[in-house]
Amino acid sequence: xxxxxxxxxxxxxxxSPSWPSREPETPLLDMILDGQPLPNDAPYGVHALAxxxxxxxxxxxxxALPGEAAAxxxxxxxxxxxxxxxxxxxxxxxxxxxxxxxxxxxxAVVAAVAVALGGTAAAYAGxxxxxxxxxxxxxxxxxxxRSAPSRAGQQPAGHQGHQPGAGTRTGTPAGHGHRAAQHxxxxxxxxxxxxxxxxxxxxxxxxxxPGHRGSRGGPAG
Amino acid sequence: VLGPAFxxxxxxxxSGDEAAFTEIFxxxxxxxxxxxxxxxxxxxEDIAGDTWLQVVAGFGAFDGEERAFxxxxxxxxxxxxxxxxxxxxxRSRIPLSAVSERLTSPDTADVVLERISTRAxxxxxxxxxxxxxxxxxxxxxxxxDTADVARIVGKSQGAVRVAAHxxxxxxxxxxxxxxxxx
Numbered sequence: 001x002x003x004x005x006x007x008x009x010x011x012x013x014x015x016s017p018s019w020p021s022r023e024p025e026t027p028l029l030d031m032i033l034d035g036q037p038l039p040n041d042a043p044y045g046v047h048a049l050a051x052x053x054x055x056x057x058x059x060x061x062x063x064a065l066p067g068e069a070a071a072x073x074x075x076x077x078x079x080x081x082x083x084x085x086x087x088x089x090x091x092x093x094x095x096x097x098x099x100x101x102x103x104x105x106x107x108a109v110v111a112a113v114a115v116a117l118g119g120t121a122a123a124y125a126g127x128x129x130x131x132x133x134x135x136x137x138x139x140x141x142x143x144x145x146r147s148a149p150s151r152a153g154q155q156p157a158g159h160q161g162h163q164p165g166a167g168t169r170t171g172t173p174a175g176h177g178h179r180a181a182q183h184x185x186x187x188x189x190x191x192x193x194x195x196x197x198x199x200x201x202x203x204x205x206x207x208x209x210p211g212h213r214g215s216r217g218g219p220a221g
Numbered sequence: 222v223l224g225p226a227f228x229x230x231x232x233x234x235x236s237g238d239e240a241a242f243t244e245i246f247x248x249x250x251x252x253x254x255x256x257x258x259x260x261x262x263x264x265x266e267d268i269a270g271d272t273w274l275q276v277v278a279g280f281g282a283f284d285g286e287e288r289a290f291x292x293x294x295x296x297x298x299x300x301x302x303x304x305x306x307x308x309x310x311x312r313s314r315i316p317l318s319a320v321s322e323r324l325t326s327p328d329t330a331d332v333v334l335e336r337i338s339t340r341a342x343x344x345x346x347x348x349x350x351x352x353x354x355x356x357x358x359x360x361x362x363x364x365x366d367t368a369d370v371a372r373i374v375g376k377s378q379g380a381v382r383v384a385a386h387x388x389x390x391x392x393x394x395x396x397x398x399x400x401x402x403x
Contacts, residue, residue: 029389033360033367049393052342056362057222060251066266067254071246071273072239078277079237 222364223248227287235281242280246273249294252362255339256295259347259354260302261309268305272298292369295359299373345392353388356381 028042032050035057223230223244233241253272258265275297283290346354352374359370360381367385371378 025390026386029386032389033385035361035364045393049389052338053357053361055339056255056342056358057252057364059248065247065250065254067250067270067273068243068246070270071250071277072243074274074277075234075239075242075280078280 223287227290231283231290235283245290249291252291252364253294253298255343255362256355256358257298257302259343259358260299261305262347264302264305268298268301271301275301288365288369291363292365292373295363295365296373299355342392345395346388349388349391352376353384353391356384357388357392360385 025046028038028046031038032046032053035054038047038050227245230241230244234245250269250273253269254265257268257272261268272294276294283293285293346357348354349357355374356370359365359373360367365373367378367381371381374381376384
């Protein structure tokens, strides 16, 4: 047997620098990698290597493995009835976004309808601010603003609460007490040049309006 | 490897059957621990635990055969091991020689590595260049084919094949040189 014919296993005392260039060995290596049985005439070292590598793929001894309890606990949580985690094939995230967007649109439509209905009711009840009430009057035929006809005798808003039927609204944000308080506050604002509510609340003819007088001592009438 | 039984086990587990999930877990976990033990010595159980948490989170949506499942699990484990390595590198540099030292030290995963011969061959693999060691483990321990491994490690199939051959030749050469049958 010549040196070139002997495998490293047959001559263990000699280094085998020719090993990497042995192309015929490549199929044996592929067999090891693929877990296939080696031919009987394969070198002993290759057999030994294959056997040891195969041990690494062996299952563990029977019994619980490290991390098994934690993994099972996570699995149980994921499949518990109250879990938010999906049990099987969760819907794509995009669908969730679409649902959320759809719900938002629905809520917006409901809110708009509610506001429209409420606004219409308020318009027919004459509860809207004067410009809005006048606009509703022109648009949907709601009653005109109660103070609109008497431009010359514009009254403070607080006086509207004392008109017939207005007493039923007492105690509401639009009731007399609130508006009277607004009016008392507006008196101070009226003295300012740029008070936001002063123009509307200030009597057209200072000192001549009964409303103005009434605002000092309470409800006119 | 569960083989033909995997499909039923997967379906049962996805329906919430804990026994079926345990069957899959016990089939994969030993190889997973051995793989992570070489990639992230000393943190194998933690990384494997994180891997299973992620697997459980996406378990219901998985659809595929056993090899694809194992490739998925080992891909997750590799990412966790890479993250661990980066965080470790930020704190301190660990020489590759420390791998063998950690493999012979007590570890919670030792129950899987109970056999001395198993530990010895893992030490030999850990002494290989990192990419060769990982490829051998994925091919032999995880049971993945060249295409799967190429995808996981981000190399061409040819590069994976060459690296695997070099690794096996070196392991066999070392065994011949030392006269130890690994």
